[in-house]
Amino acid sequence: MHLLVTNCNTTASMTEEIVAGARAAASPGTTVTGLTPAWGPESAEGWLDSYLSAAAVLDTLRRYEGQCDAVVMAGFGEHGREGARELLGVPVVDITEAAAHLACLLGRRYAVITTLDRARGQIEDSLHTAGVFTNCSAVLGTGLGVLELGDDERTLDAFVAAAERAKESGAEVLVLGCAGMTGLQRAVGDKLGLPVVDGVAAAVKLAESLVSLGLTTSKAGGYAAPLPKRRLWGPPGA
Template structure:
């Protein structure tokens, strides 16, 4: 099975960390094709970065499709471009945010999310409402760690994240905690041991979820929301993105 893992920001060191997390849980027979977005923001922090990450993300999805992959993982916790990516893909597409939420709801009655900056809270809350899983989430907390601080061991990021996990267990009644950024993938195991509740990494969740969907033969429905884009003219900087007759 060939799984395309796309980091929709352009920071290669982050792709490497994410790919390592993915390969650590992937099945023996799975090949992880990791790709860094070729254009757009170096990190995704809020709505503007989200929007400008889309062309790079969708170019990567399209390229991987022509390589014939079996499924895709979008490795940004905002689930950037999830629905648009599904219109391009034959196989399943899973975002690491939704994967974390689904997994949390299967092993705990109530879960919390600990993310980076507070400006990401509205994005995550809106996603939870869209998926319906807001009913199971007791809090979305920000550690006020910037995404690229996670790449810097000296930033003290881990301590601030750990403190928010402790608060969500003590004050919000969280039974499990989802880490709200792809760049936190390497912290899940140690934080689980530290806090005595499952701490969930969305990257591992999404990779194994795509493997699961592919194993059962499920593909993205092409009836309705995720039908292939209609062929039409695109102009200017983005003219090469125009959908063609298939």
Template sequence: MKIRVVNPNTTSSMTASIERCARAVAAPGTVVEAVTNTMGPASIESHYDDALAVPGLLAEIVRGEAEGADGYVIACFGDPGLYAARELARGPVLGIAEAAMHTAGFLGRGFSVVTTLGRTAGHAMDLAERYGMRHSCLGVHGTDIPVLELDDPKVRGVIAEACRSAVAADGSDAIVLGCAGMADLCDYLTTEVGVPVVDGVGAATVMVQGLLTLGLRKSGRGEFAAPPPKQYTGLLAGFTR
């Protein structure tokens, strides 16, 4: 069983950390490979970044299909390109926001999301709405720590404090980490905050693995069937199918 975890940004140190977190929860027989987007932004902190990360991400899905990947995780909390990826793949594709929100929903009545820039909060709420988890998502809290500074040891305490404040303000039962770059803080925060802390990278990995075990893949009918062949031009001519 081969699961490919795609980091939609181009920062390979972040890919390494994501891969570590995904492998830590995979079953013995499961091969987990993380790949880095080769065209797009260094980090995703706006709708603009999100949109431009998608072509490279989709190229990784196409490559994964050619190389025999069985399922995919999109390792950015904005779940960029999720539906397009689902069209391309034969097997399951999950975004980490999707996986984390559904997972947190099993743990109690409501969760808080703690994330990087406050400007992404609206998009996180849109995703909660789309996935049916709006009633459980009690708040989205920006820390205004840029994505690429998350591995600075000094920010750990700031994030822990943001989690504690969120739990108090929202009366929430769990924390959802709002960035793939926070994945390796999960254990630390669980200890510090005292409620379950859900990292979407791990959550999506076990869920994709579970879907593969169950023999389930995206439905091939209608909306998520392979996209119709089409001519592409300009810089994206290589995306012609």
């Protein structure tokens, strides 16, 4: 099985980390290709970045000429998921919804811990439209920007502080609310005594699940293929 994993920003080193996380989660026999959009924001931290990212990721998928069995969209809380479902015949799994789906199986309430507070609204909306917001007790920020994240003390401390607030909100499970946090789940989980779900890993498993069951996006409703028409994918003469 071959999975395509799309980063939501133009930072290739982050694509590499995401791909490493995806490969660590993938089953034997699953290969993973990472895609970095050739345009868009260098990190997605807000609504404007998110919409720019959505178009760039869709353009990247549209231009991709290889084969794949499913697509994982690795932008936590970023837009675009439904557009990819229209565009493609293969299953599309977004890491936001994926993490929430698995988290629901592990405890009665889950919380998402993300980077900047400003990302909270997008994540809440994304979980709501994905149909998995009911059991979310909180979406909390650590105050760290996407490009500041690291597997170091400062990141860990900020995460643990947010996790305490998550517990007070009733959360029994945590979700890493940024693709750049991939790899943190074990360190954090050990420290906190709570299951910690990473969206990239979750999405890889859900994508593999759909493919192996022969399931793909319904084309009988809102995700039917885009209508043929004139579309310009970027400013003329850019």
